[in-house]
Amino acid sequence: MFCSFRRVCLTAAWGLGLVFFAITSAKSGFSQERDDVIPPLDIFKTMASDLQPDGWITFQELDGKQIVSFAPIMSLRCRLKEIRYSVDSKDLDQSFPIPECDREYPFQVEPDSIHQPYIIEFDGGTVQALAVQLTWDDDSKSDIAYYEPCRDVDSTPCAYPLGSNL
Numbered sequence: 345m346f347c348s349f350r351r352v353c354l355t356a357a358w359g360l361g362l363v364f365f366a367i368t369s370a371k372s373g374f375s376q377e378r379d380d381v382i383p384p385l386d387i388f389k390t391m392a393s394d395l396q397p398d399g400w401i402t403f404q405e406l407d408g409k410q411i412v413s414f415a416p417i418m419s420l421r422c423r424l425k426e427i428r429y430s431v432d433s434k435d436l437d438q439s440f441p442i443p444e445c446d447r448e449y450p451f452q453v454e455p456d457s458i459h460q461p462y463i464i465e466f467d468g469g470t471v472q473a474l475a476v477q478l479t480w481d482d483d484s485k486s487d488i489a490y491y492e493p494c495r496d497v498d499s500t501p502c503a504y505p506l507g508s509n510l
Contacts, residue, residue, distance in 0.1 A: 399503030403493035
């Protein structure tokens with residue numbers, strides 16, 4: 345519950361940052377008629393750093409399946425070039441597809457789309473840890489984040505950060 349409250353607070357803070365960005369952009373000569381301007385990459389990187397302790401991904405157990413959801417990081421997809429990940433290793437040998445950016449609403453994650461295409465399903469209890477690295481649109485890379493499923497989480501989405509101990 346604390347993680348959910350924290351995410352709500354972070355989302356509110358990001359919203360205020362976007363309002364500030366819109367106001368300063370208007371003062372800098374951007375027309376308010378432009379609705380396709382994506383905020384600077386630094387804002388996205390800051391948001392990713394703020395999200396990292398709570399999880400760029402979540403684990404969930406449903407109907408005997410282990411669901412790994414990338415939805416928490418999808419709000420940053422407009423500046424992401426690639427999401428690399430690996431299951432139970434540091435290899436980063438797989439890539440997660442990044443959905444198309446909605447330039448009018450760059451941070452929006454559609455509620456109807458939370459379950460697809462943002463998830464990967466495994467047999468229940470299969471994944472012990474997941475490594476994730478983000479590649480930004482300027483080809484810079486994030487640090488690798490490591491997560492494990494929260495214990496006894498059942499159907500509540502959750503991830504526990506492992507640091508670099510995978």
